[in-house]
Amino acid sequence: MNTKVWPKLVDHYTLSASGALTNTKSESQDLYISNSSGLGNAIGDTTIDRKWVYAKGEDTYVLFDTNAEGKFDTGILKHHLLTGVNLRNKKVKFIRNFQDNADAVGQNTINAYDPNDQTYTAMDDSLKDGNYNTTEDNEINLYLKDRVSLGDFTLALGVGYTRYKGEETSSSDDNYDQDLSNFIYDAGIVYKLTQDVNLFASYSQGFEPIDTSTLAQYGQDGVSYEPEESDNYEVGFKGDFFDSKLSTSVTLFYINTQNQTSYETIAGERALIQDLGESFKSKGVEINALWHVTDQISSQISYAYTDASDTSGEDKGKQGDYVPYNSLSIWNSYRMESEPVRFALGMRAESDSNDGDYNVPGYAEFDFGVYYELDQWDVSMVVRNMFDKSRVASTPNWLLAEANDPRSINLNFKYRL
Template identity: 80%
Template sequence: MSKKFFKKSKPITNLAIGSALITALSPASFAADIEPEVTNMDVVTVTGKSEQGINAVDNTATKMNLSLKDTGRSVVKVTKEQIEDMSAEDVKDIAEYATSINTSSSADRNVIIRGISTNLDNFMVNGLRSLQGGEAGSGSRSPSTYNVESVTILNGSDAILYGSGVGGGIVNIITKKPQEESETTLGLKTRSYVSGDTANFKRNQVSVSIDSTGQLVDDKVLYRVNAELTPDGEEFQEGRSTDEQAIDASLTFIVGDNTRITPRFEYINRETTGGSSYGDGVYTTNLANGTLGDTTDSFGRILNRSFYYGSPLDKGANKSTTFELSAEHKLQNWTLNATAAAVNTKSSAQDLYASNSSGLGNAIGDSTLERKWVYAQGEDQYFLLDTNAEGKFETGIFKHHLLTGVNVRNKEVKFMRNFQGNEDAIGNNTINVYNPDDQIYTQMPDSLKDGNYSTTTDNEINLYLKDRISLGDFTLALGLGYTRFEGEETSSDDSAYDQSTSNFIYDAGIVYKLTPDVNLFASYSQAYEPIDTSTLVQYGQDGVSYDPEESDNYELGFKGDFFDDKLSTSVTLFYINTKNQTEYETIDGDRALVQRSGEAFRSTGVEVNALVHITDQISSRISYAYTDASDTSGDDKGVQADYTPYNSLSIWNSYKMDSEPVRFALGMRAESGSNDGDYKVPGYAEFDFGTYYELENWDISLVVRNMFDKSRVASTPNWVLAEGNDPRSLNLNFKYRL
């Protein structure tokens, strides 16, 4: 194996938040010219540089070794340098600059992509569904960035490659891997909330980290260790904090010239004080004065953003371990890849929360809220495998680029959740809407910790085959997949339910090389999502048969470089229709699952992305999405989908001084208003500012997020409480290379 094969990518000098969010958004179907020789097929090696623009190579979403220009889908990629530039703590921070992604609650359990509601199960780690957490609340947090090399966001469905459940898209997190060149970096970062309602610098987070890589045994064994310690990460709400330890260690064994094997181990231990994100939130003016749903459908402004409406006894715990093994073997014109992972997560959470249960009698306009205890405990076990072969060959005048493989997913979720009885809670756990310090609370009853797990087991096998056939300036891409899903749940009362479904899945794409710098494309892909087994057990109606939800995703557009590469731009038109959509209705006083057969939901829109090099020192990245998504039948026909703004815009301007190692950046994130059930979430525009000073051994940055301290309702976990956005924060980051 040559040293060039493992050589670390050149650091991207133009470090901007939106950097890959525009350049890497490469909607072209499956590429034009294909060279006979297969290049690096390693799905975790990042070889792209910002200078390459749309010609940067990235195979982390499509599993095929393609340039971003030739990728047949709308892809957003963010590098580790850009993640550091935006001072992102987790993947949710990164998604704020991806205009097609929204989240619907602080627990991060729900993710909306192009108007399609998905969940954290669509957050991949190295191409595998390695969810760290689950329904116990404390684990339902988007992954941290401490060990992240890059994040790739694939908009739209791709069931052929990833199996069932990826209707809206996927977020693929690529972890840092061993490098041949030795380097050790020590890091210190702080986040301080600087706003009047958080008492300016009273709430602070501090993390220390180390990132070390190099040769362990000559050039035959490489290592990488990433570790981060956050001893007391205070959140902006008084009384909430996180104590976290995280470590990621990996080795790469180089066997001969064509084979390498990389085992990886990750351990995360997270303890939270002041809520697990199950039902925390803030109160708003229109909820307090009783006008919500009466004289206005807007939540109004936030009353007490910095106060937590839970109790000082709220807490959560989460421990996650990951064992991963990846292997790659190169043949003359083929590359064989395999990645397997086992992930175990144990979590628990206890919360005293303001419930919308009718038994508590809480109502809009009440100055005092009743609360009750909830306890949740879970253990999630994943086993995942993906193995594939990729190669190139010719048949007559046609050039083929073939990918064939299989992925296997086994998920076992053990879960228990108990609520305090309303009669025991009333009068004992009240809190004042206007002054959350004015509250009374009792100890959580120990009896809530008693009970048996309900166990849900999902087994899925997915076979896939893609062939990109090129002739001259045209490339035709055809894909065929087969997925089989089996789900079973054994409830705490020992009753059992099982389901089994299977389906053939297709996709197709065509690309035309209009010029050497511009591709025109059209593509079609599918999603296939059986109803969650646990949901069927809890809310399925007796005697009713539920079909899997299915989506068709169409894309049309172009991507190209213009004006001597001073402008890189992509335009993607998309159309998605979903069949057999399910929703909840109240039937005979109970919540029940209802399915609308046939086409039930439609999403259409456009994504426009551009990178403009105004001068050698000044660049601007612009990302815009228009999304029109709504039901096509039922009571909400034509009503814009929840947490899906019609218009989303992000801009990142970067200025690099010519004679000094200093850069400046100014970013804006803006969305029009959106819906949340019967109510409105207002639109917003927030600004971020960054200053970066980079020397040979030192990197220092200062990033101000939400620079003008915009206070707004971000989402609502229920009709009683709303979620506030993060206040203005001052983020300092120091890195020293030994």
């Protein structure tokens, strides 16, 4: 061993690792309001029939992550190297049994206008019998990234390898399994235009297999599902101006998605559908600015314009669900000069968006905060949706429209040792 080289390598490299193990068990006995025709429930009924449902589950998650980081030079090039391994194992055991409709009719009723007006019988112990459905997902990710600096240029190159294996064993012998792998690449470049302004451009790939339990529950027979993939591009600048009183960034982005998956109702059942090949694109601009007006007053503004739509099918060219064209947030802060007290007032706003065949109107909500901040402890009070404006936040199905969160007051205390 070259004793002159080894200490230098040790001084310039670091190794870290972390892991986690989580095990969660659950069991429930619920009276379920079903829209099944076997119970005879219909829209407008005052008395609703229910049936017992028994559920039991056990989830186990194992995570392990390790990485090595180091810096070294090769001639005039300065390298910052990062490499690592990420392992993930998820095992979910679950059983759920429903009471037969014929046994439930007239036995477990509830008044839609008076929840205290209800009848129910004991749940039969036979619902607790049965075998688990077991889903196990194993994922390994390897990555190597090198950030190379030369004068005012910094070039970042990365390569990753991902392997995903999933298997579901069902009590009905309808088993699913997957074994997928892929190489993923990314690259970026930063140019220091001036001491205060950097220009940047980047490219990255996305690779997301569909979860095995999702395929088992919503996958269509005879349909082969591919992982969702994407190509992601960004270009923009970051800079400080007016003696660093104004910090701002502007980013243009373009995302091209292949094999996009979504849900549709087919023959009365929710099913997973997929558009193979190029299927969705998103492009737009994001602008962020932090302006220190004075030592006591600052304002942070974020704006995004997003044009996102399908590139094929009957919704080709239509703005994607829950994606507003325009979104804006403003957070203004005032710090008292002689007291450790800070006041803040903010606004969150979005333009109209789609939700399937429905329109979700745009909105503007205001928040207010008071902060008392010392070296070791903070006290804050934040009021969200200050004017308590009600609006439609989403329409999950043809029957329901969900409202936004009402006004809330949150008190927080932090102490630092």
